């Protein structure tokens with residue numbers, strides 16, 4: 571039976587949040603954001619193992635959270651200096667696994683992901699080797715280019731064909747590892763997500779879209795904390 575490993579990327583420092591600790595450690599709706607996210611992945615029937623990456627100096631804090639709530643975590647360790655380096659740290663942990671293993675890469679600071687979304691991302695890998703959660707955009711999106719002190723609109727893509735990408739992103743382990751291995755020496759390439767890495771190094775591999783939700787916010791800026799608090803208090807797993 572193919573196993574499914576969830577990778578919770580929590581290796582960031584939360585520069586945009588500007589808090590004293592990385593935002594994944596902030597208490598929101600009664601417990602740390604990391605704990606809310608672990609609740610979801612612990613409840614998801616499709617998930618066999620959980621891997622958590624933290625900034626090296628905050629691994630102990632995450633260990634205390636995991637022990638306090640009694641989560642079963644296969645590996646907790648340091649991530650990397652960038653998001654993609656943290657993904658690669660996880661891939662190092664999984665180096666001896668079957669290449670068919672399903673890997674769900676998730677921003678630990680998206681605590682409002684649902685169990686059904688996690689399970690749907692794992693399930694779609696029975697039909698595709700790569701997938702991402704995404705939502706339609708209700709705003710019009712434009713392309714711009716800089717014209718000195720002001721940006722000018724240069725492109726108006728049809729928004730029916732656009733999606734806002736969320737996580738989890740789901741991949742067969744062999745595919746993801748191969749693409750990240752190629753990306754590591756590509757110094758000019760700064761990926762913002764793992765789908766970007768796969769798209770660049772395996773452009774022929776279709777990436778399926780799984781329906782996300784507007785509630786699945788990435789807690790990024792200080793104003794996101796109140797919204798996350800409200801949404802987390804209202805949710806049932």
Ligand SMILES: Nc1ccn([C@@H]2O[C@H](COP(=O)(O)OP(=O)(O)OP(=O)(O)O)[C@@H](O)[C@H]2O)c(=O)n1
Nearest residue numbers: 579580581582583584585586651652653656678
């Ligand atoms: N070196 C890094 C950088 C980011 N992440 C994780 O990737 C997700 C991306 O969210 P983001 O908002 O970019 O997190 P930060 O990098 O912490 O935020 P900022 O960019 O504001 O510093 C987060 O769960 C974050 O912890 C990671 O695992 N390792």
Ligand SMILES: C[C@](O)(CO)[C@H](O)COP(=O)(O)O
Nearest residue numbers: 653677735736737762763788
């Ligand atoms: C992975 C991601 O959450 C998809 O929307 C996003 O690209 C992360 O961006 P960030 O700037 O690293 O927060």
